[in-house]
Ligand SMILES: *[C@@H]1O[C@H](CO)[C@@H](O)[C@H](O)[C@H]1NC(C)=O
Ligand SMILES: *[C@@H]1O[C@H](CO)[C@@H](O)[C@H](O)[C@H]1NC(C)=O
């Protein structure tokens with residue numbers, strides 16, 4: 001993909017700074033696909049860190065974090081003692097928190113997602129789970145918490161295993177929320193690293209299929225969570241009188257072929273659309289593309305209601321078997337991760353590099369009206 005990258009010169013920075021959002025005043029804009037030249041990253045999560053203008057990608061198998069400079073292509077591998085090269089873990093969720101100006105890294109149990117002995121995803125819910133708060137500014141781990149006591153507490157209450165952690169999102173106070181995908185519980189970790197249970201589903205209807213997946217928290221402090229069990233979104237008003245009360249809603253206009261269930265490995269509200277557009281990493285929906293799709297939803301009322309806007313097939317022309325398990329956004333661009341995951345044969349292929357695919361134009365085309373109305377609002 002060399003030569004495709006369009007970088008603006010740093011000298012243009014002052015002249016173009018009004019194009020950047022307030023949160024990244026010092027980052028020059030960039031666009032086009034980016035190649036990260038490190039072997040075998042298999043990213044399941046990644047984010048833009050506006051305070052140092054770098055991208056952080058989780059390396060699933062190695063349990064490391066890859067720091068990538070989109071201007072120079074320089075890379076740096078960050079290791080986590082106890083997690084890195086420990087095959088019990090999968091480093092999947094990597095999420096920037098505005099409230100704490102740090103990154104949250106989910107070191108999740110591997111077995112619920114990938115286990116050569118067990119018949120499939122979600123069948124073996126054992127293994128350790130940690131959340132790591134990492135500060136790119138200080139290049140240090142702020143804290144690291146063990147999520148297993150909170151999970152054991154749930155399992156003791158309900159008498160059956162739950163598990164499958166992946167992504168996280170943080171609210172305006174710096175509390176972090178972590179969905180438990182197989183069981184539909186939510187854990188919360190506060191700013192100081194105290195873990196608690198945030199949400200318990202209706203236990204009479206406990207469903208351990210793929211449920212809570214990706215999530216984001218809006219500027220109004222409303223948590224929007226994708227739920228594969230109800231095939232819809234779940235809202236929690238974190239500033240409201242009952243923050244733990246769940247509101248379920250199903251998007252309008254889902255395709256009739258019954259292939260889109262909101263089983264989202266990740267959910268992103270790109271900054272340029274100010275919480276009116278959500279992208280779901282729907283790796284399991286294969287009627288449009290064999291490697292899943294990125295489904296796109298729009299909402300004009302803070303996600304009380306929403307509409308399906310379409311899907312971007314994951315067929316990016318990279319190495320075969322590339323899935324897109326997560327996306328991330330800068331102030332003005334949207335990138336899809338590409339990850340060479342072995343959803344078929346259980347052997348990870350050797351890959352020399354990983355491409356971050358610029359999908360901004362494709363999202364713009366799909367959301368058309370929502371995008372246009374957003375630009376009008378910006379001009380007011
Ligand atoms: C993963 O580990 C291998 C073997 O140590 C190393 O060659 C590779 O660079 C590592 N990649 C990442 C992303 O950590
Ligand atoms: C479940 O996963 C654990 C690792 O967490 C592994 O030790 C165990 O053998 C697996 N059980 C089955 C039945 O596959």
Ligand SMILES: *[C@@H]1O[C@H](CO)[C@@H](O)[C@H](O)[C@H]1NC(C)=O
Pocket residue numbers: 222237238239240241302
């Ligand atoms: C959330 O709760 C606050 C405080 O009660 C309220 O002002 C706001 O409208 C609520 N937001 C939504 C989306 O319900």
